[in-house]
Amino acid sequence: MQLTKLLPLAFTVAIALAPPSWAEPVASGVPGMIFDHDVPVTMTDGVQLRVNIYRPEKPGHYPVLMLMGPYGKDTSMADAPAYKTSWAKLIAKYPDLCKKSSCRYIRFEAPDPERWVANGYIVIHADVRGAGASPGVLDPFSPRETEDYATLITWAARQPWSSGKVGLFGTSFQAINQYQVAALQPEGLAAILPWEGAFDQYREIAYYGGLLNVAWEYWWTHQVVPNQNGNAETPLVDSINGGKDTGTALSPEILKQNRVDPVEAFAKHPFDGAYYHQRTPDGGRITVPLLDVANWTDWSTEGYRAAASKQKWLRIQTGDHLTPFYSEESIALQKRFFDHFLKGENNGWEKEPRVAVQVRRPDGATWRYASAWPLPGTRWEKWYLDAATSSMGSGLPTAAPAQKSYPGLGDGLTFTSAPFETETEFTGPFGVRLWVSSSTADMDIFAAVRLIDPQGRDVTFMGNSDPNVPLGLGYLRVSQRAVDPAKSTEYALFHPHLGSAPMTPGQMYPVDVEFTEPTSIVIPKGYRLALTVQGKDFGYGPGASTVHAKDYDLPNSNNSGLFFAAHPNRNPAVYGGTDTVATGGEHASYLLLPRITAP
Known part of the structure; x- marks a missing residue:
C-alpha cells in the first residue's frame, strides 16, 4: 500500500459509531479529569489497539489531541531505565514542573495530559500495533501502522465527547508519524504540531548521504523492544496498575516473529525505492494547518518545506531534544496554535510570523522572526x-x-x-x-x-x-x-x-x-x-x-x-x-x- 493513496471506503465504515462500551474510568487522582485506561479500538483488519483517554469531567464536546507511539502509554519516565536520565534532566531544568501537575501521566516525548485537560482538551495516547497493550506485529512507520493511526483519528472524531476536531501532538517518533498520517487526510484531522520529527525516511532516518545509520539499533534495543507486546521479561512497569502492561506473554520465538528490526530492514534496502516511498509522505497531500518545530541539530525543516498546507509555520530552535518541549514558553505556543485551529479562538495566531529561528552565538541565542524560509535576503x-x-x-x-x-x-x-x-x-x-x-x-x-x-x-x-x-x-x-x-x-x-x-x-x-x-x-x-x-x-x-x-x-x-x-x-x-x-x-x-x- 502506498502511503500517499486514499484510504479504502472500508476504512470509513469500519469505525464503530456506537457509544463507548469499555469499563468504568479509573480514578485519575486529578480533580476534574476522567481517565479511561486501555480502551480497545478496532482497526480495519479486526485487531484491537489500546488507548488511554484523558478528558474533562464536565460533560461536553471537546477537541482531541492525539499521539501514537511505541514507548508505553503507561510507562513512567521517572522509573523506566531507558528514560531516567531524560527525566532527571527535565526536573533539573524545570524544578517546578510537578507543582503545576501531579506528573503522574507524563510519558516520554509526550505532552502532560493534565495541563491540556484543564484547558478544555481531551488527550488520547495510543500504543502502536505490537507495543505495550496493543497486539500485533511491531513494524515502525510501516503503512499498516499509519493506517491504524488514521483509523484512530476518525474514531476519536466520532466519539460522543468529541467536538469532531483532532490535532496531533508529540515529539520525535510521535512527530514523524504525524506527517505520514496527515498525507492520508483522515476524517477529523484538523491540525498537526510535529516537534522535531524527520520527514524523509531514506535521507533523514535510514541513510545519511547513502550511509546506513546504525544508531537506530540502540533505539530499537533499549527503548522499543522492551515495550513489545507479549514481552514478559520487560523491565517496564505499568504505572497505572503495577505489573506489566505488555499483554499476554509470548515465547521468544513468537516475539521475534512479531517485530521488524528497522536496521535489518534498512540494510536490505540500500537505495531509495518502494520501501521508503511507502514510508515517506506525499507532501502535496499534507494540507492541514501545520506548526513544524525543528532543531539545528537533527530534525527537521523538510516537513515544512514539503507540506502543501497554506497555513504552515516553522520554528527552529537550539538545545536538547526533550526539555524545550515542556517549557512554559513552549506550552503557551502550543496552546495558542491548537486553541486557534481546534477551538476556533481568535487569539491572533494568524498574525504569528511564519518563520521563527533561534540564532546561535557562543554565549547564547536570540530569536529572529521572518516571513519565509530560507530567510529573505540570504x-x-x-x-x-x-x-x-x-x-x-x-x-x-x-x-x-x-x-x-x-x-x-x-x-x-x-x-x-x-x-x-x-x-x-x-x-x-x-x-x-x-x-x-x-x-x-x-x-x-x-x-x-x-x-x-x-x-x-x-x-x-x-x-x-x-x-x-x-x-x-x-x-x-x-x-x-x-x-x-x-x-x-x-x-x-x-x-x-x-x-x-x-x-x-x-x-x-x-x-x-x-x-x-x-x-x-x-x-x-x-x-x-x-x-x-x-x-x-x-x-x-x-x-x-x-x-x-x-x-x-x-x-x-x-x-x-x-x-x-x-x-x-x-x-x-x-x-x-x-x-x-x-x-x-x-x-x-x-x-x-x-x-x-x-x-
Whole structure:
C-alpha cells in the first residue's frame, strides 16, 4: 500500500459509531479529569489497539489531541531505565514542573495530559500495533501502522465527547508519524504540531548521504523492544496498575516473529525505492494547518518545506531534544496554535510570523522572526578550500591547484579560515562541494563544520541528542554521488540514491556532501571557521580541546547527533583506502555558507 493513496471506503465504515462500551474510568487522582485506561479500538483488519483517554469531567464536546507511539502509554519516565536520565534532566531544568501537575501521566516525548485537560482538551495516547497493550506485529512507520493511526483519528472524531476536531501532538517518533498520517487526510484531522520529527525516511532516518545509520539499533534495543507486546521479561512497569502492561506473554520465538528490526530492514534496502516511498509522505497531500518545530541539530525543516498546507509555520530552535518541549514558553505556543485551529479562538495566531529561528552565538541565542524560509535576503557565499595551506576563505577562488591525501579511516583533513575581522552571521541551508579521488572503488565522506575560538578550542553546542555538536554534519557515499537537477537548488543539491556508480581509482570526481539540516551562528570577531573532511564518524573524544556554549556545562561525547556508521557495510578494504581532496583551478572545492546581512 502506498502511503500517499486514499484510504479504502472500508476504512470509513469500519469505525464503530456506537457509544463507548469499555469499563468504568479509573480514578485519575486529578480533580476534574476522567481517565479511561486501555480502551480497545478496532482497526480495519479486526485487531484491537489500546488507548488511554484523558478528558474533562464536565460533560461536553471537546477537541482531541492525539499521539501514537511505541514507548508505553503507561510507562513512567521517572522509573523506566531507558528514560531516567531524560527525566532527571527535565526536573533539573524545570524544578517546578510537578507543582503545576501531579506528573503522574507524563510519558516520554509526550505532552502532560493534565495541563491540556484543564484547558478544555481531551488527550488520547495510543500504543502502536505490537507495543505495550496493543497486539500485533511491531513494524515502525510501516503503512499498516499509519493506517491504524488514521483509523484512530476518525474514531476519536466520532466519539460522543468529541467536538469532531483532532490535532496531533508529540515529539520525535510521535512527530514523524504525524506527517505520514496527515498525507492520508483522515476524517477529523484538523491540525498537526510535529516537534522535531524527520520527514524523509531514506535521507533523514535510514541513510545519511547513502550511509546506513546504525544508531537506530540502540533505539530499537533499549527503548522499543522492551515495550513489545507479549514481552514478559520487560523491565517496564505499568504505572497505572503495577505489573506489566505488555499483554499476554509470548515465547521468544513468537516475539521475534512479531517485530521488524528497522536496521535489518534498512540494510536490505540500500537505495531509495518502494520501501521508503511507502514510508515517506506525499507532501502535496499534507494540507492541514501545520506548526513544524525543528532543531539545528537533527530534525527537521523538510516537513515544512514539503507540506502543501497554506497555513504552515516553522520554528527552529537550539538545545536538547526533550526539555524545550515542556517549557512554559513552549506550552503557551502550543496552546495558542491548537486553541486557534481546534477551538476556533481568535487569539491572533494568524498574525504569528511564519518563520521563527533561534540564532546561535557562543554565549547564547536570540530569536529572529521572518516571513519565509530560507530567510529573505540570504546570500550564499563560497568559501574556497586550499589544500596547499589547509585554509579556506571567500577570497580564494583563484588559488593554485593543489591536492592533499589522507587515510580513509584516519582523521582526515581540516581547512581553517582566518580569524573573522567583524561579527558575521550565517543562518540557513549550507553545503560542501569537493573534488575527490580514492585508491579504491568507493569512499565515504564525513564533513564537520566547526567554530574555533581565539584560543584554538572548538565551540560546541547542545544538540538534539548529543551534548557536544559542531555547527553542522554532512555525509556522502561517493558511489551515490548522482544529483537530480530538477529537485535541486543552489543551496541544496538532491541525491536520488537510486543506485551505485563505483569510482575509478585515482580519478577525480566532483561531489556535493549531503547536509540534512541547516545551521545558524553569529561568529564573533577573532573566531574562525573550520571544515573537517574524513572517512569516519566525527566526534570529540576524551581530552579534546573544546569549550561549551553558554549554559551547556556537559561532558564530552564520542559521536555527534543521531547518526553513526559503524557497520559491516563499511568494508575497510573499500573504505579504508587513500583518499584525496583537490582544490583550486578546475577543481575548485568550497564550503557554501548562508550569509545574513543587516537589514
